Amino acid sequence: MLQFILRRLLGAIPVLLCITLVVFLLMFVIPGDPITALIDPRAAELNPDAVKLLRAKWGLDHPVHIRYWKFLCNAVRGDLGKSYRTNQQVLEAVLQRVPATLQLAAASVAWATLVGVSAGIISAVKQYSVIDFLFMLLALIGVSMPVFWLGLMLMYLVGVRWPLLPPSGYGTWQHLVLPSITLGSAMTALLARITRSAMLNVIRLEYITTARSKGLAERTVVYKHALRNALIPVVTVIGLQMAGLMGGAVITESVFGWPGVGRLTVDAIAWRDMPLVQGCVLFLACAFVVVSLMVDVVYALIDPRVRYD
């Protein structure tokens, strides 16, 4: 098991390297550099020496590969450079925002799992009923709805039209409700569909017939026998979706003004704050890799048929 985890960790390194390299190299295609974004061009024209000094200070005058190598070496030591804009350590700036993003992601996953899996089970048990049809229609709409639109609609309807919850901001649990519903909606819909089809596949198997024929209660059959086996694809999807939440978080956070890493990413892009963008993307990518790894481990734990080699 340990070996399996180690091997997966090693396998993640090239992926992360690729990502850092791509993010790093792509930054060079930007017309102009952070200096031009930071300083009024007229002022820069008047004082070229100051511009040169700033370039040297941030290492912008070195060749590309040396800058990348420096970036990597520093990153390994936890030094992601300083934000061009606030002069704050990037790692510190990103870590400050992590709790908010984790909170949002955890709340979204929790309620998406609860609602999505329950709806999927009910749909499967009552296949072709009105409730099944309704749930699956809702799920289809949920998959098709743009996150940001749902967020704005909730904000308008529940936050302003009928003021039940605060439309934006951060702090209490009430603030968490709308953003987490927004971020979790697509996942809920997908989980409902996956759970339903997984349950339907399992329910047709012979061991379920056996369980029924030996007189077990329907509840025991559904929850103890069928659900446990149907959960395997569901766990995979939860894992993959959790990773996908990182992208959704960027949008949800910027809709609701949620002070997480996602919003920081968008802000950093707007400011052309290169080290900060790299830090954010690197963090989100690491989170993605760690979550995928955890999914693999959980997968192996709940399904004895999966081997570690």
Next chain:
Amino acid sequence: MSAASRAHSAQEPPRRASESLWHRFRRNPSAMAGLVITSAFVMVAVAAPWLTPYHPLKNDLSSALLPPSPTHPLGTDQLGRDVLARVLYGSRISLTVGLVVQSISLTVGTALGLVAGFFGGRVDGVIVGLTNAMLAFPSLLFAIAIMSVLGPGLYNVFIALGVLAWPTVCRLVRGEILSLKQREFVEAARAVGAGTLRIMLRHLLPNCMGPVIVVGTLGVATAILSEASLSFLGLGAQPPTPSWGSMIGRGRDYIFSAPWMVVAPGAAICLTILGLNMLGDGLRDVFDPRLRT
């Protein structure tokens, strides 16, 4: 596509096979609904100028932020432009994005998948490695990163989304080819003297088109949704282009005073994606009933 249905369609003359596909498709209500919605979307995109008397870019500050009324059925935006006109014209942007991005991803993905699956070995290793690396990263985030570098704009959206979409196609085609190339008809083709290129393009490629069409249809939906997200963040289509995503992005500032600016384009996105998803799911049921989710 299951082995049985594949063998089935391979034995029958092609015309009858396609007829039975159409027959199965027609009996699937959600697939038909998807087809109707998608066709309506395409028709609106083509016929936009004839469906509204207003021009999507024409400002009229004297009638800014008007609520829905008989003259402006969906109201007007902060510059007095007719929201309905902008939504109708916006379908052109979405359709273009969907088609261009999918053309890129299907071309690149199919070509690489075909090569990887057919030749195997080191070529396969490199392509699979690249595919896995691309798929190992949350795509919207990657798109945001690429857009932040290329700079905002519709053409850059094409590039970013096209670059991101091909690995799914590639993986699928490769898998199909791996199993197809072991089959007897390939051996038969080779026995009668068909060259490598001919086998790849005339024998293998047409046989894996079913799943590719399904993924392509669902991919159009993903592309449209991604463009909307990027435009919403201000990284995609730039004003005054009437893109649904950027309309919502602008309307967001007026959500409390003029919610119609956000409702209409969002509903349009929703309906379009819903139609494409239903169509894609329906096609999947038709091509391979086993894959139903």
